[in-house]
Amino acid sequence: MSETGLAVKTNHPTIDFDLESYLHARSAAVDRALDGYLKRYAERSGTIWQAMHYGLFPGGKRIRPILLLAAGEIFGGARKALLPFACAVEMIHGYSLIHDDLPALDNDDLRRGAPTNHKVYGEGIALLAGDGLLTEAFHVMSGPEVLKLVPAQLVLQLVHELSHAVGVAGLVGGQAFDLEAERREVDIGVVEYIHVRKTGALIRASLRLGAQVAGAKPAELRRISRFGECLGLAFQIADDILDILGETAPGESAESGHSEWNKATFPSVIGIAAAQQRLAALRDQCLRELQPFGASAEPLRAISRQVAARALTMNGQLPNKEMQS
């Protein structure tokens, strides 16, 4: 079974799912919607607007909004209702990257091969561009056009959930804990604690938002949540393995001035082989959680495989054959 080729085969032999085409189409839809939101501002000729735009374009793989759309599609969600939330999670991701790159945190000069926001616009404007994107995420979710498609009470619940996932109990808390962990010895429990918050919370929330907009039932939502927890951790472990082995992970940057071995990551704490073992197990658990959803979950299945594939195949130390679930 190919895990790197264009056509990723699945457990459902009747489906020949083309992941690359799927990702490309969803990514293009997200790009168009993001561009539309940013264009609403009359101040669009100003530097701050340019810096916000630069923080979103050209984008990475748009993995979070695509996960949101893919989760929504399982339950028959309409693209138009899902897109504002997809844009919100991508804006939040964009803000977190801009702030993360600042000298106050990672002090990175490059992201995805291009100068970071503060290298282009200066630290002050970059700081504000991040603030602007975070704020805009909540503006987009609460807009009147959303209210025409999604009940107000549900939208509010999603605002509440997303702000929890990316606040002090989630993304922001994880980044703070990570920053402090750089100064001391960490065990694998601390590493997982950081990852669950810093990367996992927004990935899980993206999937849950999509499912909820599309009307997933409570038991279905719990399954999507568990899938999101596994995928989020798999995503981070894969990223860290590829960082150390010198490759850039899908959708993320490995452009860092730090030695990756000094950071709180799975491979630096438990070694590459054990990290790969954990990654394979997480991928298999992802696939198990998706099983009841049948063919409609094929995009999420293919994404789970792709996230793991490159970090597992590079060294060939581990059996790459996925568990038949």
Place this chain on the structure above:
Amino acid sequence: MSETGLAVKTNHPTIDFDLESYLHARSAAVDRALDGYLKRYAERSGTIWQAMHYGLFPGGKRIRPILLLAAGEIFGGARKALLPFACAVEMIHGYSLIHDDLPALDNDDLRRGAPTNHKVYGEGIALLAGDGLLTEAFHVMSGPEVLKLVPAQLVLQLVHELSHAVGVAGLVGGQAFDLEAERREVDIGVVEYIHVRKTGALIRASLRLGAQVAGAKPAELRRISRFGECLGLAFQIADDILDILGETAPGESAESGHSEWNKATFPSVIGIAAAQQRLAALRDQCLRELQPFGASAEPLRAISRQVAARALTMNGQLPNKEMQS
């Protein structure tokens, strides 16, 4: 008529309104509510939590949440329904101060006589504490306890309005424009453009949120909006005059390494006397907008007078007698 004493008399001779007691009681209620929100986090022993707490306590005059409560009280709003929104605007104010003080922007070492957040916790944690407070503001507004008291559709509308007021079209955009203005000559139009966004938008939004939670009718809301625009500008002009004359304005800090004359302010562009003239006119317009609300608007009237009073009396260059409206 005393404008600095404890008992501020009014146009309504039957009322002897004690502004200091009013401010003290509202400020204490806001403090209790803010503390309660922050305490909800299990991570409260962590540094990020401490930095967020330090960003809110000890507070300044809590002028924005008090304006929100005072506007809500005009229309009979319940304290319990207003407080979450009051806390949200104060969290946003707190975040903006932390980020504003960072080396990337104003590079201030002191605020309200104490070391700034990044001086205590380092730049990385301070950056994240600001991010955390901004995020928490939206978390607080969208909570289930709010939904018991305010209709979901209205809450969403307020999330939308507040995120607009403090985003790229408001606070964030104003700060960015201000940052760029430091490098070039500015005229009074540019100064007003910056103030309307950087300070005015959140003050206006605070008042509008309070009025809307309390069920103000459209015409009443328009009046509150106009009041907020005048008060916001008056607030900034008073602050700038006091900065230059070497005093700290109420609720704001004048602890800055910059020469105030180099900043884009009313007194530095049109001179102190003309700035005082504009301030007096704005105060009078504030009082006119409040007239139809009778005694229930007494707190906002007294606040309008107090904001202007110190910046007008210092030099004694201008007649301080307010227009009889």
